[in-house]
Amino acid sequence: MSIRIGILGYGNLGRGVECAVKQNPDMELAAVFTRRNPENVKILTEKAAVCRVEDAAEWKDKIDVMILCGGSATDLPGQTPEYARLFHVVDSFDTHAKIPRHFANVDAAAKEGGKVAVISVGWDPGLFSLNRMYANAILPEGKDYTFWGKGVSQGHSDAIRRIAGVKNAKQYTIPVDEALELVRKGGNPELTTRQKHTRECFVVLEEGADAVRVEEEIKTMPNYFADYDTTVHFISEEELLKEHGGIPHGGFVIRSGRTGWEGENRHVIEYSLKLDSNPEFTASVIVAYARAAYRLASEGQSGCKTVFDIAPAYLSAKRGEELRAELL
Amino acid sequence: MSIRIGILGYGNLGRGVECAVKQNPDMELAAVFTRRNPENVKILTEKAAVCRVEDAAEWKDKIDVMILCGGSATDLPGQTPEYARLFHVVDSFDTHAKIPRHFANVDAAAKEGGKVAVISVGWDPGLFSLNRMYANAILPEGKDYTFWGKGVSQGHSDAIRRIAGVKNAKQYTIPVDEALELVRKGGNPELTTRQKHTRECFVVLEEGADAVRVEEEIKTMPNYFADYDTTVHFISEEELLKEHGGIPHGGFVIRSGRTGWEGENRHVIEYSLKLDSNPEFTASVIVAYARAAYRLASEGQSGCKTVFDIAPAYLSAKRGEELRAELL
Numbered sequence: 001m002s003i004r005i006g007i008l009g010y011g012n013l014g015r016g017v018e019c020a021v022k023q024n025p026d027m028e029l030a031a032v033f034t035r036r037n038p039e040n041v042k043i044l045t046e047k048a049a050v051c052r053v054e055d056a057a058e059w060k061d062k063i064d065v066m067i068l069c070g071g072s073a074t075d076l077p078g079q080t081p082e083y084a085r086l087f088h089v090v091d092s093f094d095t096h097a098k099i100p101r102h103f104a105n106v107d108a109a110a111k112e113g114g115k116v117a118v119i120s121v122g123w124d125p126g127l128f129s130l131n132r133m134y135a136n137a138i139l140p141e142g143k144d145y146t147f148w149g150k151g152v153s154q155g156h157s158d159a160i161r162r163i164a165g166v167k168n169a170k171q172y173t174i175p176v177d178e179a180l181e182l183v184r185k186g187g188n189p190e191l192t193t194r195q196k197h198t199r200e201c202f203v204v205l206e207e208g209a210d211a212v213r214v215e216e217e218i219k220t221m222p223n224y225f226a227d228y229d230t231t232v233h234f235i236s237e238e239e240l241l242k243e244h245g246g247i248p249h250g251g252f253v254i255r256s257g258r259t260g261w262e263g264e265n266r267h268v269i270e271y272s273l274k275l276d277s278n279p280e281f282t283a284s285v286i287v288a289y290a291r292a293a294y295r296l297a298s299e300g301q302s303g304c305k306t307v308f309d310i311a312p313a314y315l316s317a318k319r320g321e322e323l324r325a326e327l328l
Numbered sequence: 329m330s331i332r333i334g335i336l337g338y339g340n341l342g343r344g345v346e347c348a349v350k351q352n353p354d355m356e357l358a359a360v361f362t363r364r365n366p367e368n369v370k371i372l373t374e375k376a377a378v379c380r381v382e383d384a385a386e387w388k389d390k391i392d393v394m395i396l397c398g399g400s401a402t403d404l405p406g407q408t409p410e411y412a413r414l415f416h417v418v419d420s421f422d423t424h425a426k427i428p429r430h431f432a433n434v435d436a437a438a439k440e441g442g443k444v445a446v447i448s449v450g451w452d453p454g455l456f457s458l459n460r461m462y463a464n465a466i467l468p469e470g471k472d473y474t475f476w477g478k479g480v481s482q483g484h485s486d487a488i489r490r491i492a493g494v495k496n497a498k499q500y501t502i503p504v505d506e507a508l509e510l511v512r513k514g515g516n517p518e519l520t521t522r523q524k525h526t527r528e529c530f531v532v533l534e535e536g537a538d539a540v541r542v543e544e545e546i547k548t549m550p551n552y553f554a555d556y557d558t559t560v561h562f563i564s565e566e567e568l569l570k571e572h573g574g575i576p577h578g579g580f581v582i583r584s585g586r587t588g589w590e591g592e593n594r595h596v597i598e599y600s601l602k603l604d605s606n607p608e609f610t611a612s613v614i615v616a617y618a619r620a621a622y623r624l625a626s627e628g629q630s631g632c633k634t635v636f637d638i639a640p641a642y643l644s645a646k647r648g649e650e651l652r653a654e655l656l
Contacts, residue, residue, distance in 0.1 A: 019589050023468045044589050100653050120656055127462070129656045130640055131599075134455070136655065137616040137643035138609075140351045184602070259612055261347050261372050265604035267612075271459075274512070276593035281466075284587055284595075288465040308641040308651050312458055315465035323636050325428050327464065328448055328457045 003294045004030040005287075006059060008083065009069035010041055010050075012247065013092065016283025017067050018044055024287060026317045030063050060086050065290040067091075072098075081105045084304075085113035088293045090286050092122040099125065099306075107304035116297045117304045121289045122282040123273055124148070128253045130307050131271040135255035139267060142257020143188040147175035147196060151249025151278065159224045160201055163217050165209030168237055170244040172200045175252060186256040186266040199230040202244050204237045249278040288315040331622045332358040333615075334387060336411065337397035338369055338378075340575065341420065344611025345395050346372055352615060354645045358391050388414050393618040395419075405430060409437035412445040412632075416621045418614050420450040427453065427634075435632035444625045445632045449617045450610040451601055452476070456581045458635050459599040463583035467595060470585020471516040475503035475524060479577025479606065487552045488529055491545050493537030496565055498572040500528045503580060514584040514594040527558040530572050532565045577606035616643040 005021050007014045010032050021029045022045070031049040034041045038050040051059070056066070066087035070076050072095045080091045084106050093102050099120055110117040120126065124146070132144055153173045160169035179196050182189045201218055205211060215232045218225055235243075250273040259265050275281045289307070292314035296305070313323060333349050335342045338360050349357045350373070359377040362369045366378040379387070384394070394415035398404050400423045408419045412434050421430050427448055438445040448454065452474070460472055481501045488497035507524050510517045529546055533539060543560045546553055563571075578601040587593050603609045617635070620642035624633070641651060 016587070019587055022589070023587070096656065099656050100649065103652055125656045127466075127597075130462075132655045133640050133644060133651060134458070137619075137640075137645075138455075138612050140645075186602070259344070259347055259351070259605060259608040261350070265608055267604060267609050268602040269455075270598075270600045270602075272598045274514070274596040274598075276595060277587060280587040280593055281595050284466050291465075306652060306656055308648070308656070309639050311637050311639045312461050312465075313636040316461060317465075317468075320636070321428065323461060324431055324634060327460045328424065328427050328453045328634055328636070 002026055002028040003291060004028060004062065004064045005290060006031050006033065006056070006063035006066040006087065007069055008033045008053065008056065008066055008079070009075065010034050010036075010043065011069065012279035013283055013286075014067075014069040015044070016277070016280040017069060017287060018048075019280060020284045020287040021045075023284075024291070024317065026291070027287070031059055056083070057086055063087060065090060065293050067286055067290055077102060077105070080117065080119060081109035084110040084115050084117040086115070088116045088290075088297050090118045090121055090290050090293055092126075092282055092286060093120045094122065094125055096125060103304050103306070111303045114302045116293045116301055118289045118293050118306065118310070119304060120306055121286050123275075123285060124251065126282075126285050126307055127273070128251065128271070131253045131269075132255070133308055135253070135257075135269045139255055139257030139259070139269065141259075141263060142255050142267075145183045145191070145196075145254040145256075146251065147180060147254075148251040149173040149175050149197065149249065151251070151275070152244075152247050156199065156201075156224055159221060160203060160218055163214055165206050165214050166203055167206045168204040168240055170202045170240060172202075174198045174200055180252065180254075183254050183256065184268055184270065186268045188256055193227045194229060197228060199225055199228045201230065201232045202235050202240055203232060204240050205234055246276065247278045248276055249281075250274045291315060291317065330354055330356040331619060332356055332390065332392045333618060334359050334361065334384070334391040334394040334415065335397055336361045336381065336384065336394055336407070337403065338362050338364075338371065339397060340607035341611055341614075342395075342397040343372070344605070344608040345397060345615060346376075347608060348612045348615040349373075351612075352619070352645065354619070355615070359387055361387075384411070385414055391415060393418060393621050395614055395618055400426075405433070408445065408447060409433045412438040412443050413441035414443070416444045416618075416625050418446045418449055418618050418621055420454075420610055420614060421448045422450065422453055424453060431632050431634070439631045442630045444621045444629055446617045446621050446634070446638070447632060448634055449614050451603075451613060452579065454610075454613050454635055455601070456579065456599070459581045459597075460583070461636055463581070463585075463597045467583055467585030467587070467597065469587075469591060470583050470595075473511045473519070473524075473582040473584075474579065475508060475582075476579040477501040477503050477525065477577065479579070479603070480572075480575050484527065484529075484552055487549060488531060488546055491542055493534050493542050494531055495534045496532040496568055498530045498568060500530075502526045502528060508580060508582075511582050511584065512596055512598065514596045516584055521555045522557060525556060527553055527556045529558065529560045530563050530568055531560055532568050533562055574604065575606045576604055577609075578602045619643060619645065 484499035
């Protein structure tokens with residue numbers, strides 16, 4: 001029998017989950033839950049239902065894993081504990097500083113409901129975290145580096161759009177090649193914020209807006225841009241939509257460390273992602289962890305888990321014998 | 329209390345384990361077991377004992393995890409099941425095709441002894457396997473590529489040394505940059521053996537040996553060299569020892585795949601290692617899994633495990649709260 005998946009929230013991530021479920025023959029999409037009027041929400045999967053979020057509880061016995069596709073700022077802190085009482089759930093909560101608190105809330109709720117909840121799944125947090133953790137355990141004497149990009153930062157794009165006179169904008173975070181090369185050489189360099197990433201902005205102005213002032217406002221914006229070398233390009237809305245319509249992203253996790261009786265040998269572990277679609281890739285990771293949640297639950301487990309707590313084999317549709325024969 | 333480690337077999341890998349244990353404050357080296365006369369074996373750790381392999385069983389209650397540092401061809405197939413009856417063990421069995429059988433033998437022995445045995449730990453099999461598995465679970469529609477090097481292949485170096493007229497030799501396996509770039513672009517190319525790797529040999533001849541014949545014998549050697557573009561350099565023994573004395577290695581695991589309703593988006597996941605010392609890095613991975621073996625055993629588990637079966641958190645000396653706060 002297939003693992004029956006529910007999607008709560010049908011934006012970019014929800015659609016990504018829908019596509020990922022299609023690629024996994026041991027799963028099927030049962031229903032999508034939306035805050036919009038279900039009649040106005042068109043989904044891609046023919047056999048799946050579209051329902052009101054308010055009716056989710058009625059699906060308690062018809063869904064094995066509910067995937068929560070809301071945002072970390074306002075949706076997930078409330079939603080994940082709420083739904084973890086009713087369903088096995090997976091979320092992509094990505095506010096790093098608030099993970100310990102989110103974990104505690106979700107853990108209590110999931111244990112109360114006898115459910116498995118996997119939080120902070122995706123690539124960062126998620127696969128990048130896994131790679132930081134493995135590399136730290138293997139090379140205890142070393143240094144971690146995380147670079148993001150080249151990719152679209154939604155938060156930075158939004159920050160530009162809030163400036164008066166800006167009609168639309170897209171911001172790319174770009175890792176600095178020289179910094180990457182320095183790290184790859186294994187010399188454990190100390191790098192400033194400015195040395196690690198640059199920011200490139202494509203901005204569409206409102207008619208009559210002052211380009212010089214907008215550029216100045218972007219480049220001096222605290223936290224977002226002031227600590228970076230930032231380039232601003234003014235383009236037409238048409239060009240923005242045509243050339244910058246995608247949501248690519250990616251990045252690098254590197255740990256360099258030393259071994260030997262006197263630390264005489266250097267090693268570099270590098271993990272990188274190059275993604276055409278950030279939400280679709282994130283969704284693909286989430287769906288693999290939905291399988292893990294289902295299996296852990298089948299073994300009688302409950303409570304909150306992260307990627308650190310789940311043995312890799314649970315993610316795969318293949319049996320242990322197959323994994324050992326084909327991939328070990 | 330520290331995790332008490334035993335090392336069985338004190339070659340390059342055994343010494344690597346000794347160095348790795350030193351870097352992990354929650355562990356201590358209790359004893360090294362050798363087939364040589366213990367009086368002739370000098371180890372680096374002052375407080376640890378050097379004992380005869382035959383006396384290992386006497387250490388049953390004084391060692392928490394025994395790390396088996398023998399070779400895959402003749403040592404480990406017998407040793408791992410033998411010692412898994414007495415100790416929690418970790419080995420680096422790396423004959424990929426024979427893993428299923430080794431797993432079955434070790435599993436039976438470990439269950440009989442109520443012990444945890446982790447097999448095939450290192451980087452390939454080991455970290456590379458993990459990355460193949462995670463990437464396959466996340467991108468079910470895609471293609472895997474593994475490249476090795478640049479690094480020393482012991483097997484190929486030995487093969488050259490067996491040729492008449494060869495005094496000494498070192499062989500480097502080198503991934504082809506153009507092939508790597510092609511794979512990174514995400515186009516899922518089909519690559520032949522020759523397109524993926526080249527082989528570079530540094531050879532010291534016996535006095536009076538025929539260089540032309542030796543070079544011909546190397547380049548036409550079936551399995552080892554005939555399917556590759558091979559370069560042979562004749563150098564002095566002095567230069568070999570000075571310039572080619574290390575045991576570096578490394579490699580790349582890449583999966584490229586597609587997501588989207590019609591597979592319209594491409595993604596590339598890449599993992600790579602650049603290692604100054606193959607045995608010391610392998611040992612560092614093994615020692616992290618020794619910690620995992622100890623913890624799994626503390627929870628009452630037994631039987632044979634691979635890297636696929638062990639949740640990442642078991643490898644780290646840090647507690648779950650610390651991992652979530654610092655690395656997630």
